[in-house]
Amino acid sequence: MKVRLRLEPVGRTIEVEPGTPLRDVLFGYGVEFPCGGRGRCRRCRVRLLEGASEPSSEEAGILSQAELSAGWRLACRMTAATGLTLEIAQWETSILAGDAKFEFTPREGLGVAVDLGTTTLVAQLVDLRTANVMAVRTALNPQAAHGGADVMSRVQYALTGEGRAELRDIIRAEIGGMVAGMLVEAAHGRAPSLITVVGNTVMHHLFCGVDVAPLASVPFEPRNDGPKRFRPAELGWDLPADTEVRFLTCLGGFVGSDILAGIMATKLDESDALIGLIDLGTNGEIVFGTRERIVCASTAAGPAFEGGRISCGMRAATGAISEVSLDGGNLVCSVIGQGQARGICGSGLVDAVACGLELGRIQPGGKLSGGPLGLSSSLSLTQADVREVQLAKGAIAAGARILLKRLGAEMGDVRRLYLAGAFGNYINRESARRIGLIEFPPEVVEPAGNTALSGAKLALFEAEPANLRVEHVPLAADPEFLDTYVASMPFHRAGTA
Numbered sequence: 001m002k003v004r005l006r007l008e009p010v011g012r013t014i015e016v017e018p019g020t021p022l023r024d025v026l027f028g029y030g031v032e033f034p035c036g037g038r039g040r041c042r043r044c045r046v047r048l049l050e051g052a053s054e055p056s057s058e059e060a061g062i063l064s065q066a067e068l069s070a071g072w073r074l075a076c077r078m079t080a081a082t083g084l085t086l087e088i089a090q091w092e093t094s095i096l097a098g099d100a101k102f103e104f105t106p107r108e109g110l111g112v113a114v115d116l117g118t119t120t121l122v123a124q125l126v127d128l129r130t131a132n133v134m135a136v137r138t139a140l141n142p143q144a145a146h147g148g149a150d151v152m153s154r155v156q157y158a159l160t161g162e163g164r165a166e167l168r169d170i171i172r173a174e175i176g177g178m179v180a181g182m183l184v185e186a187a188h189g190r191a192p193s194l195i196t197v198v199g200n201t202v203m204h205h206l207f208c209g210v211d212v213a214p215l216a217s218v219p220f221e222p223r224n225d226g227p228k229r230f231r232p233a234e235l236g237w238d239l240p241a242d243t244e245v246r247f248l249t250c251l252g253g254f255v256g257s258d259i260l261a262g263i264m265a266t267k268l269d270e271s272d273a274l275i276g277l278i279d280l281g282t283n284g285e286i287v288f289g290t291r292e293r294i295v296c297a298s299t300a301a302g303p304a305f306e307g308g309r310i311s312c313g314m315r316a317a318t319g320a321i322s323e324v325s326l327d328g329g330n331l332v333c334s335v336i337g338q339g340q341a342r343g344i345c346g347s348g349l350v351d352a353v354a355c356g357l358e359l360g361r362i363q364p365g366g367k368l369s370g371g372p373l374g375l376s377s378s379l380s381l382t383q384a385d386v387r388e389v390q391l392a393k394g395a396i397a398a399g400a401r402i403l404l405k406r407l408g409a410e411m412g413d414v415r416r417l418y419l420a421g422a423f424g425n426y427i428n429r430e431s432a433r434r435i436g437l438i439e440f441p442p443e444v445v446e447p448a449g450n451t452a453l454s455g456a457k458l459a460l461f462e463a464e465p466a467n468l469r470v471e472h473v474p475l476a477a478d479p480e481f482l483d484t485y486v487a488s489m490p491f492h493r494a495g496t497a
């Protein structure tokens with residue numbers, strides 16, 4: 001006899017076999033498992049509204065007595081033993097697709113472009129005669145429920161026993177399902193001739209079944225042997241044998257084909273003027289260059305801008321404070337979905353720190369005075385949160401400074417700086433400049449949407465740029481990195497440091 005689970009506020013009832021781990025079913029409803037279900041991060045919290053589930057010792061250790069009494073539990077520690085009604089706090093995560101227009105040479109047939117992100121997946125079915133998008137699928141990356149939220153956790157998990165095959169099979173099955181769903185919806189019996197996939201180096205290795213061991217230690221160099229090509233049967237996909245699945249080439253270190261796609265989408269490699277591209281995720285990926293020379297780096301910005309390691313942090317989903325402004329001396333917060341604030345996401349965090357600086361509550365050195373910075377009746381930023389922001393923004397700013405120096409250029413030489421990804425799309429440019437995260441004049445900074453997906457779409461029409469040479473700069477090995485990093489951590493208003 002199956003067990004019924006009622007999920008609120010989404011209002012869904014599902015039936016599962018008794019003893020099913022909740023991790024296996026709730027991920028599909030937006031509950032995330034950032035520590036891979038190890039009971040360490042608290043981010044998979046759900047609240048029991050009806051039914052009983054005795055807290056495990058891990059739950060008792062990491063949740064307060066007040067939280068336990070209020071019904072809070074860790075989904076990663078629970079199984080479906082009896083019927084339950086659960087409030088799931090994380091739902092409706094918005095995932096940035098991509099509808100940027102581009103020039104193309106029409107071809108016959110259909111193509112599929114896939115952006116395989118550490119956190120999110122986006123796929124588009126494209127009519128190759130018109131470049132029109134016929135169907136879209138988005139999903140959270142299901143590897144996260146097993147291998148943790150960040151790339152290094154996935155690498156560690158892939159190094160254990162069956163982990164590598166498990167993560168490979170999970171992601172291939174998920175993307176195969178997304179492709180199949182789009183074909184049923186919009187292809188009228190036709191199949192794609194080409195499927196292009198882009199992603200960071202770890203996603204590349206896991207999808208392609210490549211050993212991740214070289215990514216686990218210095219010098220973190222991937223296996224770089226050009227685009228990987230597959231036939232559908234190799235991936236377990238039910239598509240015609242002549243469909244080609246192509247994972248684009250990694251550039252080096254943790255800079256993957258998502259950035260190659262970004263270079264293609266922004267035409268950075270064809271530009272006479274100096275152009276930059278920054279993808280602000282857990283790994284800040286940074287590129288600067290012209291048609292003459294391109295340098296790139298990845299910088300371990302940490303998960304702060306995705307809500308990680310922030311006491312009230314969360315991803316940009318319903319209930320997240322996404323904007324903070326000042327009204328007189330008061331902070332005014334905008335919440336995604338306009339309901340009660342449940343936490344703060346990256347764009348809100350940058351705003352909140354900028355406001356704290358304006359109010360004098362946060363000193364340029366990062367000291368928070370007068371106690372936690374209140375955001376709502378129940379949410380506030382702590383001193384430790386402010387330090388996390390410093391670490392993250394210092395890593396990005398230092399990476400940009402070092403790459404420019406490699407090119408013999410200065411910030412004023414940059415004619416356009418594209419910000420890729422969801423965070424880059426929604427971040428307030430003035431706030432980013434105020435805290436010294438993006439130290440470029442606002443007029444050169446341009447949100448560029450999901451450049452990884454745009455480039456993957458472009459790759460349906462044209463080959464990867466021939467002879468594209470991108471110098472990968474391993475920041476950790478750069479003798480100036482540490483000093484530059486430390487110098488980049490204070491919250492100086494950009495242009496005044």
Ligand code: FES
Binds near residue numbers: 035038077
């Ligand atoms: S505590 Fe981290 S996923 Fe449950």
